[in-house]
């Protein structure tokens with residue numbers, strides 16, 4: 001059985017920061033895990049370097065569950081985004097190794113394919129409704145059958161999800177947190193107009209999604225859900241800050257618009273109340289921030305009992321290693337819903353050559369043994385780490401608000 005002989009971190013910044021864990025075994029097999037936590041990358045790097053890697057050396061790489069429990073219970077201080085991202089990186093790398101040793105793609109180790117491919121959604125954003133619709137039409141013509149819509153808010157200089165003119169969308173945009181200004185009233189006026197225009201332009205054969213990004217109170221989220229019902233959204237995401245899981249009951253009482261939440265969740269305990277009370281329809285927890293494939297499977301199994309489906313986070317600050325792992329996961333579980341797909345830049349894809357592919361609105365992880373993604377270390381080295389923070393958000397009166 002392969003034993004772990006070394007593990008190291010590769011921090012690279014091909015346009016944005018990524019932290020990757022590479023584990024090597026005595027038989028030469030290596031595995032990769034994504035350890036990227038946007039805006040707090042070096043916290044995870046230190047947790048792995050200083051507290052996890054020393055405990056891995058000499059362990060049997062195949063004992064994934066035992067190592068997971070060792071890193072979770074053995075830390076004493078359980079859960080949290082830094083800890084669970086670090087555990088996720090180890091977990092992904094060990095599944096990668098197990099697949100390579102078995103000569104099988106990871107989805108075959110997880111029970112095999114439960115579908116032909118994973119339905120994905122992409123992002124259409126624009127400073128105006130017209131720009132957003134034009135982008136959405138372009139993505140539909142590229143083959144996407146699910147599109148997330150985010151547009152600028154008249155009267156606000158910027159808003160979540162909308163790229164600066166002529167640039168790719170990258171929220172971690174400054175050496176210290178940039179500040180944006182928010183107005184719920186102005187926002188609530190424009191989103192129904194956006195969806196009305198989108199249905200007018202795109203018709204009904206495309207799924208339309210929207211990310212509220214934690215910014216509404218429960219009753220405001222209920223109002224948005226009701227206002228959007230005529231346009232049948234696939235979901236509204238992060239409608240209200242989800243530490244307050246019970247708040248979703250109030251939203252539920254007012255609207256049938258499907259609710260998705262969980263990209264910032266890092267364990268099953270963040271989602272248990274929401275799922276067991278059917279307060280949500282999609283759980284967005286993802287491989288890299290929720291403890292890896294081992295833990296995410298537990299979350300998906302709990303969700304399946306309550307007819308909650310997965311809708312994993314898949315933004316560009318999750319590396320191609322997570323994208324690959326998410327597709328193996330999504331292909332294999334019974335209650336897959338949809339997978340977010342924000343294509344990485346060409347420079348990122350060159351650092352992380354991979355086998356996953358997009359075709360006709362769906363993605364497939366490919367059939368290479370393991371996760372099917374590697375890292376070009378020489379190229380990675382040419383992109384040094386550059387500190388970057390996510391923005392902070394304030395109301396027009398200066399109150400610090402959810403970004």
Ligand SMILES: O=C(O)[C@@H](O)[C@@H](O)[C@H](O)[C@H](O)CO
Nearest residue numbers: 038171211213263314315317
């Ligand atoms: O649904 C999404 O993709 C967003 O919520 C993310 O882009 C999120 O803002 C970033 O991942 C934060 O790093």
Ligand SMILES: [Mg+2]
Nearest residue numbers: 211237238263
């Ligand atoms: Mg989101």
